[in-house]
Amino acid sequence: MSLHPTTPAFKENAHRALGDTELQKALGHVQGGFINKRAAAVERLPEFETLRESARDLKDHVLAHLDLYLEHYETQVRAAGGQVHFARTGEEACKTIVDICKAHGAKSVTKGKSMVSEEIGLNDAIEAAGMAAVETDLGEYIIQLRHETPSHIIAPAVHLTKEQVEADFRRVHSHLDAARDLSEPVQLLTEARGVLREKFLAADVGITGANFLVAETGSSIIVTNEGNGDLTQTLPKVHIVIASIEKIVPTLEDASLLMRVLARSATGQDMSVYTTLSTGPRRAGDPDGPEHYHIVLVDNGRSSMLGGEFEDMLRCIRCGACMNHCPIYHAIGGHAYGWVYPGPMGAVLTPALIGVEKGGNLPNASTFCGRCEAVCPVKIPLPNLMRHWREREFERHLTPAVQRFGLGIWGFFARRPSLYRLATSLAMRVLGFVGRDKGRFAKLPLASGWTQFRDMPAPSGETFQSEWRARQKERRS
Ligand code: SF4
Structure with missing residues (x-):
């Protein structure tokens, strides 16, 4: 992932996306699949609304006591034999991870999907240090072959058609039979599985993200549908977990509450196929697992959101439902947003992380239809938060002069009914x-x-x- 956002060029990006016929074809899948599946999953669970409220309250409680839960989590990880590293910035996190890899003489690193690793440009840092970083999530693997960034937080390659993926596999997997049939998705999947298996076996270090970090037990939890996360974290001798600080939850029971709303909101599944907990390195008698376990906790601007107007955004559990239901995302896809986080959640989070000067276009890319807030499993008031960013832009004179003039006239009349x-x-x-x-x-x-x-x-x-x-x-x- 490039650390240089093209967010300031959002309008040009969006214009290009609207004229991209392959992209428009691929985006049809977002509009159909995700929305219908979520609706059916919610329908099957009468207490879904109550769960959303509990999930919101739980995340608010954690944010109000984040320091305490992080400290307790650290104690529990250490007790289980793991090491905890706090990183204030993306650079610090990258350096910590590269140093761990070097200390173990790593040449090859496998990676599960992790949005925070995209945020800090981890792959570039690993490669700059002379090691190979291999993405093992199918979507991430595909976009890595294309030197692209994810266009969706749970479906990184959703902007591509099957035909584009086939062409990439033929280009990159040139050691395989040129006459093989790759016309069906299952054939593409089988081929990727075969290629990745060798990478799993050769990896010295495995890096995964975390959906949740459990303070009670010192565990990290990942949910996946491919099982790649399990192979990434159990086969190499070193497992590194990278997660942002707000991923903490107090107990396993709390994690299970969030999991009940996460998969339903994301993919319309009652549960993801694999839910994997890892707690420290391999213990005596364990049949497998890493010898070394590290957790890198990344702040990168989040603690400055605590207690402020944008704290609610830290409740996000990265389900992707807001973008799946966003008419702007449907029209232009994720790359137009120009940085790691697209859609409504990106429109709020991006300015918080890279500054409203660079990210100010995004909160304006909304019709305020309110669908994002209506489907968010942790009830983040996304349109309201975007409105706050617009106010900040206006206060700092970042809004275009014509718009300021128009708003000034409207304000004059609005104050005189x-x-x-x-x-x-x-x-x-x-x-x-x-x-x-x-x-x-x-x-x-x-x-x-x-x-x-x-x-x-x-x-x-x-x-x-x-x-x-x-x-x-x-x-x-
Ligand atoms: S803001 Fe809400 S809907 Fe969007 S990704 Fe985060 S949790 Fe999901």
Whole structure:
């Protein structure tokens, strides 16, 4: 993952994405599959709404006592024979991990899917130190072959079609029979499995992320559907877990509460196929497992979100439901967002991590339809948080001058309700009169971005406020 975000070029990125026919074809899968499966899974669990509330409360409790739970977690990991490293920044985390790998003479490192490792540019750091980093999650493996970044937090290669993946496998797996049939997804899967098996066996270090870290036991938990995480963490002699600090939960029971909403929200499964807990290195008598166990806890800007306007964002359990239900994400995919985290959660988290100066475009990429908040398993008020970022942009004079001018005029009238009503009713009458013949405007000054692609209906009847007042009066009489 490049550490240089293209987020400031969001508009150009989005424009390119809209014209990319392969991408548009691939994005159809997000709109259909994920949404329907989630809806069916929620339907099957009557207490889902109650679970969402409990999940929100649990995460809020943890964030309010994060220091205590982290300390307890550290104690428990050490008691189980593992080592804990705290990293304030991405650079510190990369250095810690590279140093561990070097200390064990590693040449090859396998990796399970981890968004925080993308955030800190871990693969680049490992490769710069002369070691090979091999992604073992199928989607991550595919995009690594293409030197791309993930476009979705749970389905990194969702922007690709089957045909594109086949072409990549033929290009990279050139040692295999050129006449082999790869027309079915299962054939692609089998081929990747065969290639990756050798990488698993050759790896000196395995790195996984963590869905949850359990303070009570010092365990890290990963949920996957491929089993690649298990092979990544049990076969090499060293296992490194990388996780951001807010992944902590107090007890195993708490982790199971979050797992009940995670898989349903993410893929519509009642549970993911594999749920794996790891607690320290291999113990005497264990048939397998790593000899060394390290956990690298990454802050990278999160502690500065605690206690502030954006703390709610730290509840995120990375299910991807908000992007699966976002009309903007559906239209442009994840790469247009220009950094690690796309969709509504990225629109809030990215400015917090890289600064609103670079990430300010993202909170504006929303229709505020509210679907993201409605499906979020931990009830993060995403539209509200995006609104806060817009306010910050406005305060810091980062909003374009024309927009500031327009908002200034609107603000002037909004503070004077009688004048506002008069102005809107006048504007409506003028527009209604000018557009009376065609009934719509194909071009409208100050709204060319809108009328370039669709007509604007000429207003007819009364303003919204007049209609509303009339109805209220009717109801009272
Ligand atoms: S913000 Fe909510 S819906 Fe979006 S990824 Fe995070 S937990 Fe899931």
